[in-house]
Amino acid sequence: MTELGLRLAVSFTQIAAVTCIVIVTVLLLTLAERKVLGWMQDRMGPMEVGPYGILQPFADAIKLFFKEDIVPAGANKFLFTMAPILALIPALIGFAVIPWGPNQSLEIGSFSIKPFIISDINIGILYILAFASIGAYGIILGGWSSNSKYSLLGGLRSAAQVISYELNVGLSIVGVLIMAGSLSLVQITDAQSGWFWNWYVFAFPAPQIFALVVYVISAVAETNRVPFDLPEAESELVAGFFTEYSGLRFAFFYLAEYANMVLVSCVAAAMFLGGWNAPYPGTLIGYLGLPAFAWVENTMWFAVKTYSFLFLFFWLRATLPRLRYDQLMRFGWKVMLPIALANIVVTALAVFFHQQMK
């Protein structure tokens, strides 16, 4: 009983810590996105709240918190309430299997805990993909229950887009799964230790560079970001599926979108770029004689990789215009899918012959 209670307490602490980190990251992202976009467009971004506008996320949060919560006439109230939660929970729940730091155990008394891994389930990446699919329900139900044509169109577009591109996300990581021989994100990350050429983007015998490109493009499409932001295209659909949402429910959708961005970036970093592994064997702090603090450097590397993917999201948003709907579908099914499938075949053959050679 005591051990179960202690384990529960540890798990809840980890969950709370990870949720806090994700929400702080989302707050940071809302500011960073507006700043980076502003800088790329020779603007300044938000400048009013606090020095250089750094308190803008808090101002936004307070504003959204105190806004009137409007439910449109004729809306399905139950689903209208459920949809933001259905969008947010799958986005946050995926973080449970992300390895944030080295796979080391901390011995406390009789049992050991892994401080940087909430749970190491052996179907880690499948679990993330499954919950990412459930996120589409939140979007389409939000669009349908609003009793608005714009919302409905946005929801339908989003459903079609998420389903098309989820396939590519799933297929693009199969190459990595073949090479790692595991679905657990912890084991996939552990297999990429050592020099940076052990990362699966560059790894012998089958570098997953095409898979990474397919994954990143599909991830952008799956999180409904520019240039694939058709579900919330403001020039066509007002705001897409959350047109009718206001106040805290709108904030939930917003949070879900950014949490999804963080999640796909974390997965990309863990699957393709070695996760928390430094580009060199071991850690600099370890070489300096402080191996107990090596986790600081490892988590920093994970953060650097994740944030560079997030920067790529902003960068693409500042650069590219929105795709047309038929272009989106053609690109997804006729370009991304064959590349992902070819990548699987080539990787499988390369790995097979590599093992035969040994």
Next chain:
Amino acid sequence: MTPPATTRRTDLLEWFKTITFYEILVGMKSTLSHLLHYKPVTLQYPHEKRTLPDNYRGMLALLRYDDGTEKCVGCDLCEAACPSRVIRVVSAEVPGEPTKRYSKEYYMDMTRCLFCGMCVDACPVDALGMTREFEWAVYDKRQLHLNKEQLLAIGDRSYPIREKRLELQHPNTAFFNVAFKHIPQKPE
């Protein structure tokens, strides 16, 4: 029939550009260079304001002569010149001086004004002026419906140096002030 070698090479180049997202990379390089050489063109408006050009056409105002009398002679030409019917003038004789007129009432509906400056051009006595005021956002639209006193007040605060009232005025001006014999008269 095989295409010429140069065509084939450009085709290959186009294909290579397509698969490497060359155009997108060029665009991304451009946005990144703007990020790295960050020179914002924004002015933080309420805190810093741009210098206005000399011929800036801002809020309209009615002016006075240096002795404090109104310049306006109530001729209605500004009302006629205004393309969006902003101005309404109610003209009247100056009490005791039947040859002179003045504007008894003068209204401007600034919600419609497009700041073309044609009323200023039309005015024969330069009684209208455009100030450099532009911060006229109000919570109630009716506050933009200005009367003569308000317009004179704007003129007073924007034009501290006033024009001298002339003894001998331009004949055009005089048409409205003094009846000359050689100018066609209104039929009695």
